[in-house]
Amino acid sequence: MKMRMARVRYHRCALVSAVAFILCCLMLKMYHHLVFPLDSKWSHFHQIYTHTCPFWSNISHNGTASPPAGLYTVHWNLTCSANDGTEVIPSHLPQSYQEFLGYRHCRAFPILLTPSPCEDDLYLLLAVKSTAVNVDRRAALRDTWGRAGRIQGRRVKLVFLMGRSQDQVPGHDLQQLLQWESRCYRDILQWDFADIFFNLPRKEVGFLSWFSRKCSSAQFAFKADDDVFVNSGNLVEFLTAHKPENHLFAGFIHSPEMPVRDRSSKYFVPVEMYPEGKLYPPFPSGGGYLMSR
Template sequence: MDNIVRRKLVGFIRPLLTLCLILASLLMLQKLKLPEKDEFGHKHVRENMWCGKDCFSLRQGKTQDDLDAQRVSNRTPPEWDAQVLNCTEDSSLRSQDWFRRLDPRFHQFVLHRHCRYFPMLINHPEKCADGEVHLLMVVKSIIEQHDRREAVRKTWGKEQTVDGKKIKTLFLLGTPSAGKDASNLQKLIEYEDMIYGDILQWDFMDTFFNLTLKEINFLKWFDIFCPNVQFIFKGDDDVFVNTRNLLEFISFEVEERKEADLFVGDTIHKAIPIRNRQSKYYIPKELYDKSYPPYVGGGGFLMSAVLARRLFVVSEELELYPIDDVFLGMCLKKLNVAPQMHPGFKTFGITKRRVSKMNNDPCFYKALIVVHKLIAQDLVNMWSVVHNKELICAQRSTI
């Protein structure tokens, strides 16, 4: 009987000890090899030695005083401070008459309009840290539009230095809309970012009404992490940008000393809210019942970094609006800054007729700054044609 009990105890203890050894091994491997995240969210692999990062630094010739100074300088790095997603609806609005009359499509937007800043899932604070950036290309995109991002990276969004002027690129993303394969899409976007290192992603759903969230979260991010950027081009992932013409225009504005309040694009004046319920841009009277201030089409516009910081400050004083480019127009009005109209920005296409030959004429693209509404392959093809040295245009339009 005693032998049977002992055998049972041994049979129970052996797998328990094995499990403990496996767990101890995993913990050891984790300490030695697994990537860690630093204060910026970057992953780093520990050295396979017990003396850690300080030992490795000393082997490279750094003194202990250098390391102590580095620790002091790294105590308070700039960081994204919206770390917790905690946004409950403003239920007091439900009892108000105007809310009861409001189109139900806008209920969630209004109930959560006070929620402004969201945790970051992917961050790149180092993007603006390596010296002065002349132009930051900022592109609105969604996770599924990988082909568009690839086209931008191969063309106008390519990170480069032109005539000594450094150009950097970032794509702005939220999370997948409801009903999509969110888990797999997130893994794909993380892998894409691991390759290119050019994605900023926040933990809010990528919907049309949330484009304004993308705007204000970027402005906050820019204010924190980009002290040495001079200009920002902001656009969609389906536009053609003639980088050379854009840089020429910036140089002209700097020479004329007009860059401080620079906000330029395809400006819209005296617009009113669209009341057609079938329109993507429909706004009910209960939400807004005035004319819009002058604003620039969101497909592509240019602004100075100085003005971007002022926009961030004033944006916090205004209620969010579900159309992002109109919201920026409201911010500009608050600052008493008029957006500048420029014929080189065609954010509604060269002509509104899709069958027009002008829309496919490379000489127009060579003379303009921004053209909207190109699918990924058309963008790559047009870029190649426009930059072909054998392309001869009879007359170059002024930009």
């Protein structure tokens, strides 16, 4: 009897292990399809763009193409110069920090690509931070939780927030690719500043300015990164209990805390950028937060 029970337990464990292995394989396959490394083959990148925008099915792997003349006007020169005043920027700081301090007074930048207009009955605007090479993530979002249309009868719109990418794909111009993607989906909002970590605050400021001027009809807005999953149905259901005219700000709120002073950290903040002994006020995690208009 004991031997039989042991065999039953063994077969159950083997079955559970087999199922777990199969699920892991499926998840790895999905992950490879949705999030591929930057050094992966151009053919994979080309296949995604061919799927998302038919224009690229006519372009060879080694060829290039330009949009029709007059379709887009791209202004590459920044309208803001480095601060040449009396402020002295410490030379001991890393170069990226010096550049940030030199241009921190810059607030407004030209818009290179704009999405379609916001509808008058727009209920929820999904604003997702992305960058040019993450075309696979944008394709996944358009087909899943970011799909534009209606959820529970309420209109939802998707917009990707981007700067000028400094990444390169051999033999192709990422800006041209992005222009054609914008033409296909009309859901890209791009500014003329470098799409780097230190310019994330400029995306926030630029989005809030555009939101108030060009999309004030939206009752709510949800900000997120392009590597997160959101149950948009639950999000809309949560919002039905709130009125847009009332103040709402929801997300993972950080309590007042000290800046990170560890130079090896991605989030290192020197005293030249934020004074010693001063706490940050409460702020939401940038991965996702919800607000009323």
